Amino acid sequence: MTVHEQTLLSLYDDMVTWRRHLHQYPELSFEEHQTSLMIANLLSSWGLEVRRGVAGTGVIAKLVGKLPGRTIALRADIDALPIQDAKNSSYSSTVPGVMHACGHDGHTSELLAIARYYSLHQNEMVGTRIFIFQPGEEVLPGGAIRMIEEGALEGVDCIYGIHLWAPMPYGTAATRPGAFMATPDEFEIEIIGKGGHGGLPHQCKDALVVGSSLVMALQTIVSRSVNPLDAAVVSVGRFNAGSANNVIAERCKLSGTVRSFNKEVRSLTRRRLEEIVKSTCEMYGCEFTLKYVEGYPPVVNDVNEAGRVLRIISEWLPETDQGPCDQIMAGEDFAYYLEQRPGCFFFVGAGLQDGASPPHHHPMFDIDERAMLIAAKLLIAVSDDAAKEAR
Numbered sequence: 001m002t003v004h005e006q007t008l009l010s011l012y013d014d015m016v017t018w019r020r021h022l023h024q025y026p027e028l029s030f031e032e033h034q035t036s037l038m039i040a041n042l043l044s045s046w047g048l049e050v051r052r053g054v055a056g057t058g059v060i061a062k063l064v065g066k067l068p069g070r071t072i073a074l075r076a077d078i079d080a081l082p083i084q085d086a087k088n089s090s091y092s093s094t095v096p097g098v099m100h101a102c103g104h105d106g107h108t109s110e111l112l113a114i115a116r117y118y119s120l121h122q123n124e125m126v127g128t129r130i131f132i133f134q135p136g137e138e139v140l141p142g143g144a145i146r147m148i149e150e151g152a153l154e155g156v157d158c159i160y161g162i163h164l165w166a167p168m169p170y171g172t173a174a175t176r177p178g179a180f181m182a183t184p185d186e187f188e189i190e191i192i193g194k195g196g197h198g199g200l201p202h203q204c205k206d207a208l209v210v211g212s213s214l215v216m217a218l219q220t221i222v223s224r225s226v227n228p229l230d231a232a233v234v235s236v237g238r239f240n241a242g243s244a245n246n247v248i249a250e251r252c253k254l255s256g257t258v259r260s261f262n263k264e265v266r267s268l269t270r271r272r273l274e275e276i277v278k279s280t281c282e283m284y285g286c287e288f289t290l291k292y293v294e295g296y297p298p299v300v301n302d303v304n305e306a307g308r309v310l311r312i313i314s315e316w317l318p319e320t321d322q323g324p325c326d327q328i329m330a331g332e333d334f335a336y337y338l339e340q341r342p343g344c345f346f347f348v349g350a351g352l353q354d355g356a357s358p359p360h361h362h363p364m365f366d367i368d369e370r371a372m373l374i375a376a377k378l379l380i381a382v383s384d385d386a387a388k389e390a391r
Helices: 006-024 031-044 104-120 144-149 206-218 220-225 264-281 305-315 335-340 370-387
Strands: 049-054 057-065 067-077 125-133 156-169 180-181 183-192 231-243 252-261 287-293 299-301 343-351
Touching: 006 031, 006 104, 006 370, 031 049, 031 057, 031 125, 057 104, 057 144, 067 104, 067 370, 104 125, 104 156, 104 370, 125 144, 125 370, 144 206, 144 335, 156 287, 156 335, 156 370, 183 206, 183 264, 206 220, 206 231, 206 252, 206 264, 220 231, 220 264, 231 264, 252 264, 264 287, 299 305, 299 335, 299 343, 305 343, 305 370, 335 343, 343 370
Parallel strands: 067 125, 067 156, 156 343
Antiparallel strands: 049 057, 057 125, 180 299, 183 252, 183 287, 231 252
């Protein structure tokens, strides 16, 4: 099947309209009720077989082509983030403290356009397409597990997904075979000391000092415990302690993230973190609580499917560097789909040419909406190519 570019171009204005509507009316993870309703109504109006309420607020749609072939699934995430939109634009979020700051509104819109595209060319479509609109990507443990448990991958041969990526300029795309994105584990630590007068520290157990020592000690996990040839990150993102200038803090709370690309390094970093927390608190005579949450597994692209995507990128975006891109320490629950089926997750550039776009999860985040058109074109080309293969 040839990608009908004129059809896609005719859908671009709709993509922009859908995306801006979703951007104005964002919904948090597992609260995407109106988003889900909009998606389901559009898909149903185009004649697709639609199942709503998967994983609570997810939508799965199916379209069978007239020509025999494999079943290919495509996935978009639909949730927004608890961030106040700081943009001054006609489509800024109208919901206080909630915005699409990661591009999921664009993912949803381009997948809707792909579904509409196939409904218009069903007579020449090879195989079956499954469209997965997934809730809750932004929170652990994510919505992918529930989507899978409720049948999202039944009968599916391959699955593909994209992320509109602001650090990459518009007009580019990238992926790599094997481990691509990291495991986003999280930890929370509370240190319990003994508070008191700031002028009488000898009568206290200063939880703030213990927390400060702990922040520094945790940095040795990567620098002194992990093999330098492996990749890992341990970052403390929050530190809260103290109530007044002249009061010794009785409690200190800190939390952060641990990231890696394989189970051995993941296990090592967790073990060393637990050991350092325990020994540091004991050294200062303080008690502690530690909560460690293992996040998504790493995104591991199938070697053959990543090769297919790289080949398609080279055909449709010939000026893009075609070599495998670097690994990235961000996480994605698309990893769960790739544990069940061969497939590939890839990035489509949606940022400014000079690299000055606000980062993901930033109050000023936005995308070059033309990237949705490239994403749709690449996903259609990849899907069509994969559907024609023999089972």
